[in-house]
Amino acid sequence: MAVLPKTTEQVSRILAWCHRNAVKVVPRGSGTSLSGGALPLADAVLLGLGKFKRILDIDYEDRLVVVQPGVTNLAITQAVQDRGFYYAPDPSSQIACSIGGNVAENSGGVHCLKYGLTTNNVIGCEIVLMDGEVLRIGGRHLDPAGLDLLGVIVGSEGLLGVVTEVTVRILPTPETARALLIGFSTVAGAGQCVADVIAAGIIPAGMEMMDRKATPSESR
Numbered sequence: 001m002a003v004l005p006k007t008t009e010q011v012s013r014i015l016a017w018c019h020r021n022a023v024k025v026v027p028r029g030s031g032t033s034l035s036g037g038a039l040p041l042a043d044a045v046l047l048g049l050g051k052f053k054r055i056l057d058i059d060y061e062d063r064l065v066v067v068q069p070g071v072t073n074l075a076i077t078q079a080v081q082d083r084g085f086y087y088a089p090d091p092s093s094q095i096a097c098s099i100g101g102n103v104a105e106n107s108g109g110v111h112c113l114k115y116g117l118t119t120n121n122v123i124g125c126e127i128v129l130m131d132g133e134v135l136r137i138g139g140r141h142l143d144p145a146g147l148d149l150l151g152v153i154v155g156s157e158g159l160l161g162v163v164t165e166v167t168v169r170i171l172p173t174p175e176t177a178r179a180l181l182i183g184f185s186t187v188a189g190a191g192q193c194v195a196d197v198i199a200a201g202i203i204p205a206g207m208e209m210m211d212r213k214a215t216p217s218e219s220r
Contacts, residue, residue, distance in 0.1 A: 001045050003045060004048045006052070011047070011128045014047060015132045018045055024043060024045070025130070026046050026158075028046055029104070030070075030093075030097050032093040037104060037158065049068075049069050050070050052100070053068060053071055055075070055076070056165070060080075063085070064167055065087070065168055066165065066167045067099055067168065068100075072096060072099070073091060073095075076170070085172060087168060087171075088169075089102060089108060091108065091109045100166065102118045103166055105155065113206055122150065123150075124140065124165075125137050125165065127163050187209075
């Protein structure tokens with residue numbers, strides 16, 4: 001059975017009922033996960049979060065955005081780019097993947113080299129535990145003292161609860177961006193170049209390496 005709640009209260013009631021009746025629950029965002037974390041089970045309730053797709057607040061002064069988990073990764077950047085900001089984590093499926101799924105999987109992307117993974121860019125979550133209790137962890141303030149509970153939630157793949165709200169950092173768009181394509185005769189040489197760049201204290205926004213097998217060859 002699939003359910004499509006619209007509010008945190010509805011998610012809480014669904015989870016509380018499933019908890020009381022020992023029914024399994026599988027949370028699902030956009031379903032783009034390569035790890036299979038959102039695969040439904042025959043004897044479970046599939047909790048779809050597709051209706052949680054609102055951007056709740058944009059705070060340019062504090063450089064943060066509050067969104068519901070069904071908002072796509074790319075939609076955050078599109079919402080703030082006219083003011084010169086963007087959201088750094090950029091998984092390859094960013095046009096379709098949801099922020100809730102990014103939190104569940106601790107998604108990254110090319111920019112994680114310089115700006116970190118999802119866990120480095122999320123500062124707060126609202127989460128509904130399996131018994132229906134609603135918690136807020138983190139928020140607009142600096143990192144609290146004590147245990148890093150937010151770091152436990154990000155990457156937990158929905159096993160600890162269902163995220164119903166996320167507060168993320170946004171960054172100023174760089175003044176310039178340039179792409180460089182460099183060819184190497186050996187993979188070892190390409191790897192050494194990466195090591196040398198990092199050792200020199202230069203952290204590019206992203207670096208990728210492809211061998212000959214990954215690139216199309218010229219027709220003969």
